[in-house]
Amino acid sequence: MNSDALYYILANIVAMITLLCLFIGNLNHGDYHYKQYSMNHLLIAVILLCGQDIFWTLVDHDIVPKNNTTFILANYIMCVAILYVCGAWLCYTQTINGKTDAHFIKRVKTIIGFYVISAIVLAPVLFIFQDFWIQDGRPIMGLYVMIYAFAIVTFFAISSISIRLLVQRENYIHRKTYIINALSPIVALGFGFIQMFTVEIPLMCSGLSITMLLLVMSSLLFQNITDPLTGLMNRNGLRKAIDRIEESSKVSKHEHLLIMVDLNDFKNKNDTLGHLKGDEILVNFASAIREYTNKTDNKTIVCRYGGDEFLIIVKNANDKSADEFKTILEDLLRSREETKDVHFSAGYVMWNGTLSTFDNKLSAADQLMYKDKKYNKSQNLMNGN
Template sequence: MLFFDMSIIAKYNKLSAKMDSTLTFYTFANALGLVIVGILLYFNVSRCDFQVKRQALTELFLSTMIYIAIDIPWTYINHGLLLKTTLTQVASSYVLAIAAIYLISSWLTYSFTISGKTKFDFKRFLKVIRIIDISTFVILALLMFINPDIWVEEGSITLLFYIIVFGPMLLTLGFIGTYSFIRSGQKIHYARKREYRLNGIGPFVLIVFTIFQMMNNDSPILVYGMIVSMLLIFLSVILFQTARDPLTGLNNRNQLERIITNIGKEKQTDKNYILVMVDANDFKHVNDKLGHVKGDEVLQCIAETLISVCQKYKERPLVCRYGGDEFVLFFKDTREEEIQDLQELVNAELARRLQGFNVSVSIGYAFWNGDMEQYEACFSKADENMYAKKKKFKD
């Protein structure tokens, strides 16, 4: 037993002698990164938010942790702390490259969820991303294992590896960041302007840290960049969670009132806004007959239908869930004739998506010039027009 204990101590001392202060610091930084991102992952899983967005962010945090975890043995192999041969170096580099690709594709998927796309669009996009990922894994395996000598030169990973792996990574990060900043400046995304800006900062932070990492491979600079980027993303989620409806992912009543208040502060009463009230017909019957779980699914489908139909407008409206089975659309710079067939379009799309459910909506609207003193009257008028449509439906 004593011999066994002494052998463990001897192995530990041998390993400690090999590890200089730089590698010790590198290990500590990666461990810290795993802990911090792990905490973010825990809070994200347990929080209440739109399912698709929470799922995408969970995968982003998980892919970040996988990359950080794989980076530790990769570094040990390349510094001789673990078995260092051409094969182990190429194999560990291949696994690290897969982790990097997965991280970037997860980031790209998450950026897609904040663009207001429907669940159907998200699933279709996710399939495309998965096909690209798998194809890249296969091609990279062929490139790296058919001729492993071109990836390792005199015991060190060649520049070609960093260009192949980190080059596309930097380009994709630049695309995500630029895409977010462009959308933050577009009028149709005025409700999510600050969210897009915050999500645009993270990729550029990681780009800077990645470049410094490539210049100094022995320092854990990239890990710190990942920590900062993930904290920025999670901060944006927490800051704007109060503006989102957790069931449908739409803007909620608070966000609508915040935007209306900001417009009122401009004190311009010559604007042309249209406030549209949307209410599901006989929704109580859906809950009573099919249960609240199916009722929630119907509400999600109504939300996705409203988003889908509103994409045809040049100036897309703010789409909100006001409460229960009531929704609000807020149009800017839109003419009345453009929305006169809105109810027919929404109900036709609902009939296609919810075959056999017999779900429809009633829609009423009113005009608002931007004067806060007239907003309540405008809201009441839209509500009154909507209930007039509901009465016709019941009759």
């Protein structure tokens, strides 16, 4: 083995150790489930790809014999790496689809189940019947179908989810995220298809590397406009949404409803029950608002404005929409076990969609919300609560 190959192997080993340290650190210090699971799956995929690079270097220098077994083993390692990329992408896709932590955990358990099943089924089939899969020194098409079938189905599922979200106009704030998320699996599939006809060149590694880079870019774009705790839009996303509403208002003169919502007695609950319980209340309330937007026909924008304050913009609304909002949301909170004791105050004003009037209207809604909060507090005192 020459010095270049030795340095290449050492560099991959150092990279694997570094990534392993990051993986262990992320296990202990990951903040929210989707970030933790997505990043862990991505780190494992890169570690496996580094391991495959070392393996192929040893094969090329005749340290490991080049035969059907080594070829199938290399593809099998690649398959597992792809499955981990799929795992990362599925966790992340659940996030942009507005799912909760419980959905992430359930989905990840399903993915791990697929890993185990694929390992149990594929390994004996591939290694026992080697001569069937490798003929005249080249793999038959069935080998690729066998190894990469689950990954291909998963990539198509991820891409179709993102395309569906992309065409929904209410999701235009995440447009760049959805475009990258929809195109990236196609990049991986394209490289994989070319790989079938160019066995000697490891194009699939390049395709996976680009795919993982795009996944990180997509995740960063999403996090820039998303509140990490609730998954709702943050202020950055709100500003982008307002800009788009102003553009559409130049064409159509529709009125929009601004609703400022604040949770009653949240500070007291946060101080007495603890911050973790406070976070749980915020997440459950955000989930209820998201369910409300799914039940209504309105194109509704929901933003966690700060702390326990939420801003809701009901597009193309009228004065009756405010009363409908409060009634539907209160009924929804009462019907859910985790939010039946959560109460809120709200202030709302009509807005014409122009940027110049937004801050004044928002301030007016905020003042009305505090009046409603004061009224609710006095009613509770009168009732002895």
